[in-house]
Amino acid sequence: MDEMRYETPTSVNAAVKLLAGEKGLAKVLAGGTDLLVQMRGETVVPNLIVDIKKIADMKAIKKEKGGFRVGAAVSGAELGEHPELSKMWPGVVEATELIGSTQVQGRATMTGNLCNASPGADSVPALIAAGALAAIAGPNGKREVPVEQIPVSPGKTSLAKGEFVTSLFLPKRPKKSGDAYLRFIPRTEMDIAVVGCGISLTLDKAGTVLAARVALGAVAPTALLVDAAANAIIGTKLEDAALDALAAACSAACRPIDDKRGTKEFRIQIAGVLARRVALIARARALKK
């Protein structure tokens, strides 16, 4: 049996070197709430585990250009305990806090949720709606991409060999902006989203939607940024007709599957229902700012 190695580098460069240099399967460990489950089920058997929690800034939330940079190992609980960030991006925070139990929140990270590339990841539609960027370090240096470019299919990311996401950047918000996230699950807690919807929008003084981003989870192989849904509400005051158009655009964008968590038909219908509800919450938040 090959030995499974465990390393705790203290710099980004050292981590990249380890990840790039491993001939077998190398996995990054931050919260471990996905990785340990996969290892137990033997769906993932790494040759090398690179624990990034000893690297400076991985556990940090820092203000940057009026927004926030969230280190890759910041747990959901730590994120929720940051009052300023929670005030600026309540939808992102509430989406992250929906991942698993209180116990899971003690470990699970937004970056891990993104890089696990599950179509049902709760934080991802909220991050996409927020226009978040992922900072990537790798053998060829650093780069930054919109978060929606990270997952490419269930369980697969666009990260190249040796690359890992070091932080997520949540940009500064204009005035009268709000975001929200809702998911549908059959229980009140502990389920994977059957459908998830994140919306971020900015209103003008009259309450008309100036800008919007709408994202859906669990209705396609990856979370979707639905431009048609955003266009359906931009320029409106979220009147019933606008909400109907939003719901229709969301349902139309779905490419779901039937599985143990829900049917195709159900997911398509619920995507529209959630979008309406999320848009109204986001607007209420925007009006308060």
Place this chain on the structure above:
Amino acid sequence: MSRHHISTTINGDSAEFLCDTDESLLDCIRNELHMTGTKEGCGTGDCGACSVLLDGRLVCSCLVLGVEAAGKKIDTIEGMAQGDKLHPLQRNFLEHAALQCGICTPGFLIAARALLEKNPNPTETEVRFWLAGNLCRCTGYDKIVRAVMATAAELRG
């Protein structure tokens, strides 16, 4: 295959164990340190029976690698009572009959203590959502929630 030698602190005492890379902290606590009060109900973070505090943070010990415990502080059910004095949660669980089979009880106690340290005055809804990751199949949760609420009231004085 050489195993990792891990030095850690459990319930205030220093402890050492050997483990493989893929061994969970839960397995290390139980199989290496023979502290079996922390239970395994699922091994996948879905039931909360293995709840411990890791540097003061509530986690599922089945979702932590044993190697990650190096230099950390771990609190388990075995450290909850002070000598022969039960933690008020332990006493209230007994007095409110908040356990039947008892397998989920250590996890509930650890999780409830973490809640009350963070929020001394939780609503019933807050208690229920905080404890949603702790499965109990015997009680229907009623008496557990009552015991936690009663303890919170008692600790507030």
Place this chain on the structure above:
Amino acid sequence: MPDDIKLDKELKVVGHRNVRPDGMDKVTGRAKYGADLILPGMLYGRVLRSPHAHAKIKSIDTSAAEALPGVKAVVTGKDFPDQPKSKPPYGPMIQDAWDATRNIIAREKVFYDGHCVAAVAATSDSIAKQALKLIKVDYQILPHVIDPIEAMQPDAPILHEDQFTLGVEGATKPSNVFRIMKAAKGDVDKGFAEADLIIERDFKTKAVHQGYIEPHACVGNASEDGNVEVWTSTQGHFVSRNQLANLLGLPVGKIRLTSSEIGGGFGGKIPMYGEPLAVRLSQKANRPVKIVMTRDETFRSTGPTSGSHVWMKIGVKNDGRIVAADAKLYYEAGAFKGAGIAAAIGCMFSEYDLENIRIEGYDIVSNRPKVAAYRAPGVPMAAFAVEGVINQIAKKLKIDPVDIRLKNAAKQGTVNVSGIKYGPIGFIELLEKVKAHPHYNTKLEKNQGRGFAAGYWMHAGGMSCASVNIQDDGTVTLIEGNPDIGGSRASMAAMAAEELGIPFEKVRPIIADTSSLGFTFLTAGSRTTYATGMAVVEATRHAIKICCERAAAVWGVTPEQVKWEDGHAKPASANVGDFAPLSLSELAKKAPMMGGPIAGHSEINATGQGPAIGGHLVDVEVDPETGFVKLLRFTVFQDVGRAISPDYVEGQLQGGAIQGLGWALNEEYIYNDKGQLVNAGFLDYRMPVASDVPMIGTVLIEEPNPNHPYGVRGVGETPIVPPQAAVANAVENAIGIQMSELPMSPPKILRAIAADRLKAAE
């Protein structure tokens, strides 16, 4: 014993909220469950399981696994003696030995995804896991079938070529239907002819798991002289010991089973799974072997309860009086015969006083684990249909759902379909309490609905033993043989303390291993507090009798002239003489000088168990846009006979109700087209979590069972019988559509709403 029934007397211990004697160990982490025993030199056992739902085993090659360093033993079906077919009865609790050995480890065929094929013992868990990968099994995959109706079709894959349906004359073709069981009372056809309204419906339920939080775990330890020690989490170590002796071909007296603390069972820890494997591995390795199941294995290989199809037809007069009831039950038994049809037939209509009943039950094998008992095994699925149709009738006739049950309620003297004539039972009182309860009269808002349903369980008696040892200082050790899952030790200690007239804390209850006490039947069927409780009372009275004899000797009077009162021997009357009362501790102190230790014992085969009837009142709110069902209020009413430990009686009622809620709303076994279980974990097998439910009200009706010294009826089974129908009825009242399939998951509710709208539009 009934003459001595303690009902009207002021009780000092029984009926009080005593803190359970095993509680301290359970809140401190000290209590030892199945997986918590660690022995020197212990090996780790692991089980290789079939990935196929149905396949012939052509060959198994274990040589590479055996050669792996650290592997100490490997076993396959060949390591166990084959068993003859045994005689009935068979059910969720009792298995044919031929079936049992094959369910524990496959021989000719695997019958379900998760079926055990081989087991290994190694010096570490990781070596054991690696060894499993080195075992080569050559399978010939066969077509499979899971649904009971599909399994009955003429072209269905046949699981057992030598199984011919019992109850069918001259059956010549093998069938997946093991038997058709029939029961009848009165003249059903005549009843229907007289009916003013007849309602007929089909119902379906999915297989659900007991969902105990502790996976199965055991340690087997065989020594070279043939003695065997087993530590296991079980609902009946005496029953398991006897089965183990049979399965391994060992004398019963050579085997000692110790029951660990048990982390939930609900019927699912009656059958053995790992124990025979651990012992056989230990015999080969000459070292202790521990086998702990994962959660995945627990879902794939143990439990569940039957999935079912039920056809139900009930006829009534316009005043709501039921004149005929006709039903067909189609239950999956899993891979081997023994679905809970007998219990279903015996219970499904039994809270009602009906003249004309006809029931046919089909016990059908299919490619899933052999079903295990799950709380009132077999009854909830039938009750879902009975109560569902009664609620439809109430609606059609515009009769209040509680009133229609009052109209038909069983009472003292009612004879049920099994011919059992009832003593005093509290159903009418229960229904009246429902109507008077504030919950029943709370106003509902939009999208909210209220449901009510009733349920019945017959209860069990059977063999139990108990010993009561009075120690030198007057403290008492109470020895009994039922694993304590929900607080039964507290009840046993309470009854002994009450009899002895001493404080609860002076009695220490111990659950004996199988070599330290006579045979005691399962902790199941809500029998423990009834039957073993009776043995405890009898053993205590035996000890008291000895105490009285000792006092008589001290005073120079006859034993008949001594009575036991408030913990003391006293002269039975003033005529006996003026003697100072002797306390238990005083008598215990004199024991060494007076004939030795004082102990009482009892060995009984209890009968006279009383049925228990429950009624559940449920309010829900349904989100019409998503189909999400929110539970608003839940009140459980039950005739409990006498609550020895009210806290734990309430706990049984609350827990059963919420298990039933999970069954009703979201729990189900989901298979892929290969017959593999795809939701074998708590993430996707959606049991209720704390935030899903409100507080659960309980109303205890105490109509004592005259056959028990304290009036006990069992309480554990009944609370899972009514909730499925009560929740369905509440959902119906919220959305206006009857849901006849469980689980009523959101996609199903939304689909029903859409279909209803479509129908309305047409």
